[in-house]
Every structure is written in structure tokens, then in C-alpha cells.
Amino acid sequence: MYQLPQYSHITSFSKVAILTSGGDSPGMNPAIRALVRTATSFGIEVIGIHRGYAGLLNEEFETLNSKSVSGLCHRGGTYLKSARCLEFHEAATRQRAFDILSKHGIEALIVIGGDGSLSGAHELYQEFSIPVIGLPGTIDNDIYGTDDSIGFDTAVTTAVEGIDKISDTAYSHDRHFLVEVMGRNYGLLACHVAIAAGAEMVIVPEHQSDITDISQQLAQRRKEGIGSSGIIVVAEAGKSGWSNQLSEEMRQLGEDPRVCVLGHLQRGGKPTAHDRLLAATLGNCAIHTLLEGKTDVMVGVTKGAVSTTPLEAVITQKKGLPVEVMDLINELQH
Numbered sequence: 001m002y003q004l005p006q007y008s009h010i011t012s013f014s015k016v017a018i019l020t021s022g023g024d025s026p027g028m029n030p031a032i033r034a035l036v037r038t039a040t041s042f043g044i045e046v047i048g049i050h051r052g053y054a055g056l057l058n059e060e061f062e063t064l065n066s067k068s069v070s071g072l073c074h075r076g077g078t079y080l081k082s083a084r085c086l087e088f089h090e091a092a093t094r095q096r097a098f099d100i101l102s103k104h105g106i107e108a109l110i111v112i113g114g115d116g117s118l119s120g121a122h123e124l125y126q127e128f129s130i131p132v133i134g135l136p137g138t139i140d141n142d143i144y145g146t147d148d149s150i151g152f153d154t155a156v157t158t159a160v161e162g163i164d165k166i167s168d169t170a171y172s173h174d175r176h177f178l179v180e181v182m183g184r185n186y187g188l189l190a191c192h193v194a195i196a197a198g199a200e201m202v203i204v205p206e207h208q209s210d211i212t213d214i215s216q217q218l219a220q221r222r223k224e225g226i227g228s229s230g231i232i233v234v235a236e237a238g239k240s241g242w243s244n245q246l247s248e249e250m251r252q253l254g255e256d257p258r259v260c261v262l263g264h265l266q267r268g269g270k271p272t273a274h275d276r277l278l279a280a281t282l283g284n285c286a287i288h289t290l291l292e293g294k295t296d297v298m299v300g301v302t303k304g305a306v307s308t309t310p311l312e313a314v315i316t317q318k319k320g321l322p323v324e325v326m327d328l329i330n331e332l333q334h
């Protein structure tokens with residue numbers, strides 16, 4: 001359980017809306033459930049907006065209550081569906097969105113999504129002063145202001161389960177596999193997967209990897225009898241499928257690795273208990289944070305405690321890869 005702040009409510013709301021946006025992540029559903037149940041406990045009506053900002057513009061609204069969110073905890077994806085909406089980048093479109101929210105008497109908006117989705121929420125607040133709260137919903141865990149994001153643990157678990165299977169065939173055929181995982185431009189997902197799966201190496205965008213050096217290390221390990229097979233976890237680094245190019249380069253250097261791109265498999269599936277607990281906590285805290293009169297913030301976790309970070313910082317600052325993660329990986333290679 002996370003350490004929770006002492007809340008002091010100073011304001012009230014009659015009606016708030018929630019939406020999920022951008023890439024879906026396992027755990028969005030328990031977050032929706034927690035938001036609705038907590039809001040209901042304070043007498044706040046909740047409007048669920050389907051299909052993110054696109055659904056907001058099309059007024060795809062559903063009143064949510066305790067019953068409509070029952071049975072959501074274990075379901076992957078998002079009940080509210082998600083979408084990308086390019087026109088939301090335009091000020092005139094956001095004006096239209098604000099007019100729709102006002103027309104429906106919606107006093108605050110809670111957005112679950114990645115940094116793009118949270119940028120949209122921040123702009124709505126900046127332009128119209130409508131209270132907004134963001135929740136980090138992404139398997140990439142690349143959002144500044146939180147150590148963890150809803151869906152990250154499930155994606156790590158799914159990737160590790162996949163690699164466990166690939167490892168069996170890698171061992172049987174004395175083969176190396178490049179297993180590419182998601183994470184956009186952030187390498188933490190790849191690092192966690194590599195540690196948990198017992199991978200030989202990891203290639204992440206934060207550190208330059210020399211393919212010649214990697215190929216030589218593999219050859220050396222084989223010579224020493226400690227690595228005739230194994231897994232190299234490759235972060236997609238914003239270029240899904242680029243591990244095919246890496247394998248080609250390794251082939252030129254005498255290695256013959258196979259490639260497995262895990263792809264969207266990592267986005268789906270039942271959220272783990274960890275992600276459900278995180279989602280329930282953040283969903284609950286989002287309502288308390290609104291009632292405390294805070295706005296334009298993301299609710300996340302920092303060093304085991306629930307934290308709030310201004311959305312301005314969330315969308316302008318870059319999260320670094322913790323040094324200790326790479327140290328651990330390096331020391332486990334020996």
C-alpha cells in the first residue's frame with residue numbers, strides 16, 4: 001500500500017467527467033472504477049466520455065455509477081475506449097470541447113493517459129481554467145513526476161512471460177534472441193524486463209550500444225562456455241521493429257540471432273495486482289485532490305508515497321533512466 005497524504009477538502013463538485021486517451025494500458029479499468037466509486041461516495045455525478053478527446057467532441061457521454069463500473073477490476077484495456085484525436089492540438093477545437101463540457105454542466109475533467117493526453121488536459125486548464133487532474137496511464141512509465149504508471153507492471157510481467165517461453169527454444173537450439181519490447185523512447189520497460197527475465201544484455205536508447213562489441217561479447221561468452229544461448233532485450237527506442245536491423249548487422253559480424261518483436265501483446269491482458277492497487281489508489285486520490293482545490297496536476301507515486309506534480313512540469317520535463325538500474329544490469333552480466 002502507498003503512503004497517502006492527509007487530505008483537507010476545501011471545495012465541492014456536482015459533476016465531473018473522466019476519459020482515457022492515447023495508448024491504452026492495463027489498469028485503466030480499475031482506475032475508472034476507483035474514480036467513479038470515490039466520486040459517488042462524495043455525491044459527485046460522473047460522466048464517462050468514450051473514445052478520449054474525439055468522443056468528447058462527439059459528445060459520446062455515459063453517466064457512470066457504482067453498478068456500471070462493477071466487474072471492471074480484472075479487465076484489460078479501457079471500458080471507456082481510447083482514441084487519438086489530432087484536431088485537439090488546435091485551439092479552436094479545444095474551445096469547442098470546453099463549450100461542450102460547459103453545456104453539460106461538467107465542472108472538472110480527469111484524464112488517464114500518457115504525456116500527450118496530459119498535455120491536452122493542461123491546455124484546457126490554461127485556456128479555460130476548468131479544473132483538470134491527470135493520471136499516468138501508460139505501459140511505458142515514461143512520464144515525469146511519477147515513479148510508476150498504470151499498466152507498466154502488467155507490461156513487464158507479460159513480456160517476461162513471453163521471454164520465458166522464448167528462452168526454452170533459445171536453449172534447445174543454442175541460439176540468441178533479440179526480443180524487442182515497447183517503451184517508446186524510454187528504456188525502463190526494457191531494463192525491468194531484462195532483469196526479471198535474466199537476459200544476457202539490454203539495449204536501451206539512453207546508452208549507446210556498439211553492435212561489434214555486443215557480437216564480440218557473445219562470441220567470447222560462447223568460447224568460455226557460459227552463453228551458448230540467451231536473450232538480448234531491445235527497447236523499441238521509438239522505432240518499432242528496428243531489432244530486425246540490429247540482427248542483420250550482427251549477422252554481418254558472424255552471429256545469427258533470431259528476432260521476436262513482442263509488440264501490442266504487451267498492451268493487453270488482465271492488469272496485475274500491483275497495477276490494480278496503483279490504479280485504485282491513484283483513482284481515489286484524484287477525487288480527493290480535486291476536493292482539496294488542486295488542479296492542473298498529475299497524481300502519481302514518488303518513493304512509495306502518493307504525490308502531485310504540476311502538469312506543466314509533467315509535460316516539459318524528461319524522466320531520466322535511474323542509474324542504479326543500469327548498474328544492476330551491468331553487475332548481473334558477469
Ligand code: ADP
Pocket residue numbers: 021022023053083084085086087088089090113114115116117118119120121123138
Ligand atoms: P499518449 O497520451 O499515450 O502520450 P498521444 O501522444 O498520442 O498519446 O496523445 C493522445 C491524444 O492527446 C492526442 O491524440 C491528442 O488528442 C491529445 N494531445 C496530445 N498532445 C497534445 C497537445 N500538445 N495539445 C493538445 N492535445 C494533445
